[in-house]
Amino acid sequence: MNAPKSIALLPTGLHDLLPPDAAHEAAMIERLMATFAAHGYDRVKPPLIEFEDSLLAGPGVATAQQTFRLMDPVSQRMMGVRGDITLQVARIATSRLTNVARPLRLSYAGQVLRVKGSQLRPERQFAQAGVELIGSAEPAADTEMVLLAAEALNGLGVRRLSIDLTVPTLVTTLCLVSGLDAARTAALRAAADRRDADAVAAVGGAAAALVIKLMAASGPAARALPLLAALDLPGEAANAERSRLAEVVRRVAAVDPTLQLTIDPVEHRSFEYQTGVSFTLFAHGVSGELGRGGRYRAGYDDPDGDPSTGFTLYLDTVLEAAPGPALARRVFLPLGVATAAGVRLRSEGWITIAALGAVDDPAAEARRLGCGYVLLDGVPVSAEQ
Amino acid sequence: MSLSLSSADALVLALPKGRILSEVRPLLGLAGIEPEAAFDDPESRLLRFATNIPNLSLIRVRSFDVATFVAFGAAHLGVAGNDVLMEFDYPEIYAPLDLRIGRCRLAVAEPEDMVEGDDPARWSHVRVATKYPEITRRHFAARGVQAECIKLNGAMELAPTLGLCRRIVDLVSSGATLKANGLVEIEHIADISSRLIVNRAALKTRPDDLTGWIERFRMATDAL
Numbered sequence: 001m002n003a004p005k006s007i008a009l010l011p012t013g014l015h016d017l018l019p020p021d022a023a024h025e026a027a028m029i030e031r032l033m034a035t036f037a038a039h040g041y042d043r044v045k046p047p048l049i050e051f052e053d054s055l056l057a058g059p060g061v062a063t064a065q066q067t068f069r070l071m072d073p074v075s076q077r078m079m080g081v082r083g084d085i086t087l088q089v090a091r092i093a094t095s096r097l098t099n100v101a102r103p104l105r106l107s108y109a110g111q112v113l114r115v116k117g118s119q120l121r122p123e124r125q126f127a128q129a130g131v132e133l134i135g136s137a138e139p140a141a142d143t144e145m146v147l148l149a150a151e152a153l154n155g156l157g158v159r160r161l162s163i164d165l166t167v168p169t170l171v172t173t174l175c176l177v178s179g180l181d182a183a184r185t186a187a188l189r190a191a192a193d194r195r196d197a198d199a200v201a202a203v204g205g206a207a208a209a210l211v212i213k214l215m216a217a218s219g220p221a222a223r224a225l226p227l228l229a230a231l232d233l234p235g236e237a238a239n240a241e242r243s244r245l246a247e248v249v250r251r252v253a254a255v256d257p258t259l260q261l262t263i264d265p266v267e268h269r270s271f272e273y274q275t276g277v278s279f280t281l282f283a284h285g286v287s288g289e290l291g292r293g294g295r296y297r298a299g300y301d302d303p304d305g306d307p308s309t310g311f312t313l314y315l316d317t318v319l320e321a322a323p324g325p326a327l328a329r330r331v332f333l334p335l336g337v338a339t340a341a342g343v344r345l346r347s348e349g350w351i352t353i354a355a356l357g358a359v360d361d362p363a364a365e366a367r368r369l370g371c372g373y374v375l376l377d378g379v380p381v382s383a384e385q
Numbered sequence: 386m387s388l389s390l391s392s393a394d395a396l397v398l399a400l401p402k403g404r405i406l407s408e409v410r411p412l413l414g415l416a417g418i419e420p421e422a423a424f425d426d427p428e429s430r431l432l433r434f435a436t437n438i439p440n441l442s443l444i445r446v447r448s449f450d451v452a453t454f455v456a457f458g459a460a461h462l463g464v465a466g467n468d469v470l471m472e473f474d475y476p477e478i479y480a481p482l483d484l485r486i487g488r489c490r491l492a493v494a495e496p497e498d499m500v501e502g503d504d505p506a507r508w509s510h511v512r513v514a515t516k517y518p519e520i521t522r523r524h525f526a527a528r529g530v531q532a533e534c535i536k537l538n539g540a541m542e543l544a545p546t547l548g549l550c551r552r553i554v555d556l557v558s559s560g561a562t563l564k565a566n567g568l569v570e571i572e573h574i575a576d577i578s579s580r581l582i583v584n585r586a587a588l589k590t591r592p593d594d595l596t597g598w599i600e601r602f603r604m605a606t607d608a609l
Binding site: 260 | 456457458470475476477478479480481483580584586587589590591592593596
């Protein structure tokens with residue numbers, strides 16, 4: 001069959017961003033980057049495509065199933081299109097910027113491409129913007145990430161932000177200490193991911209009781225932290241992670257008591273390469289995540305790699321949570337308006353749409369061209385009927 | 386009673402139509418939820434019902450759709466069997482409470498006369514009629530058998546008798562339907578019961594509201 005296909009049809013998960021949304025997204029990214037820059041984060045720009053073995057090295061292996069591959073005809077090596085920018089920035093920090101003084105603050109914004117969308121984010125291409133703070137293990141660094149994410153989102157007009165903090169390594173550590181094998185750990189993880197206490201009890205063996213108590217110690221930080229603190233956790237590592245989490249919550253709450261903080265010590269999905277305090281950003285009434293971040297170790301093959309933390313924002317969800325684009329101040333200039341009048345209006349921030357011919361009803365023509373205003377007698381007046 | 390439609394603080398509880406609904410109904414009362422009269426009228430064409438709780442409304446949808454509504458955040462809470470949760474495996478759904486109702490099991494069945502000469506260890510491929518293609522594929526793949534699933538939405542028991550395929554994967558409660566159709570349960574896949582499910586983002590952004598409801602249902606379940 002050779003039925004003509006519409007040239008407008010795009011592959012699943014890809015779409016054209018049209019006016020005014022395209023300009024809106026670009027403006028929002030610029031505002032985020034300005035907030036990051038004001039806090040001393042310098043922008044870097046990694047390439048869209050890298051060699052597969054460096055893109056997927058170490059923790060990058062978690063993104064392997066989501067990575068588009070193509071063959072480089074020049075080097076005859078496999079290349080991958082990035083599905084996430086964080087690890088590229090970590091690569092830059094530990095290679096080309098290895099001699100720059102720590103802590104190193106870097107920011108980035110760019111498009112990523114994934115093989116498959118998820119249920120909540122069917123988009124396969126979307127924009128990410130974020131920061132990485134490389135070379136500090138201090139709780140102040142974890143705190144800075146949470147507060148900066150909140151400030152950046154508030155700056156875009158996102159209201160009723162809710163930040164969920166976790167230590168994704170906690171359950172893994174408990175499983176190790178309890179001597180669970182890999183299969184049982186996976187089953188326990190799956191049950192805990194559903195917050196299904198009965199299933200956890202059924203598969204969890206020695207770790208079950210504690211994991212159920214961890215699940216109960218979740219919710220608003222003020223209520224959940226004392227519950228978490230009261231638990232008898234085995235091993236030094238788990239105790240250290242727990243006190244770090246409490247410390248970060250305390251510091252964030254001290255700076256911004258209005259921020260809604262929740263904790264969830266069993267959250268670990270999509271935190272595959274995180275090694276410490278991590279967080280997910282939500283907004284009231286928005287079903288997807290606005291972003292996520294957390295502590296990791298840059299320089300994957302080096303156990304002494306830089307202790308780092310960072311976060312990334314997903315622009316598609318952020319735009320859903322933020323107010324839409326403000327109506328542009330577009331003014332229609334009927335034929336015969338002096339050039340100087342246009343210059344003056346543009347310098348005042350107006351967008352001017354000049355007539356290319358005479359029209360009977362300038363106000364109607366303004367509306368037809370999407371202008372809220374029309375210039376009459378040298379003054380922009382509303383073109384509304 | 387009026388519906389507080391699409392207000393930012395509205396809560397929606399999705400309930401499955403049919404068999405489970407009559408078992409959930411007493412739990413609603415015990416949890417302090419009194420739906421408007423139309424809810425108990427099977428003839429009512431309404432799909433969304435107000436309750437005595439000003440910001441809480443109920444919706445009545447197909448059992449598979451309960452999970453979809455909750456996964457996408459269109460409903461904040463729901464009641465769904467773990468058969469549905471296993472089939473979709475939505476990461477956005479938490480299932481914190483077993484309501485201990487709607488109990489049954491998910492099983493593989495085949496015609497009685499086939500059982501004798503059948504050695505499941507020799508299978509490399511099976512054709513199965515089911516409402517649960519994902520669970521079925523996973524179940525057989527785990528033991529190295531490729532399952533070709535024929536998706537049916539009901540009356541699975543007819544498939545073997547009419548020669549559509551020889552095996553089915555379906556919910557079994559008493560086993561009477563299987564028996565009446567000359568089928569025998571040969572493998573147990575999972576025990577099923579209904580769960581209270583919540584949307585992940587709703588639980589994170591409105592922890593007090595949502596945990597409050599989970600606790601009320603926990604008490605109702607214990608009281609039943």
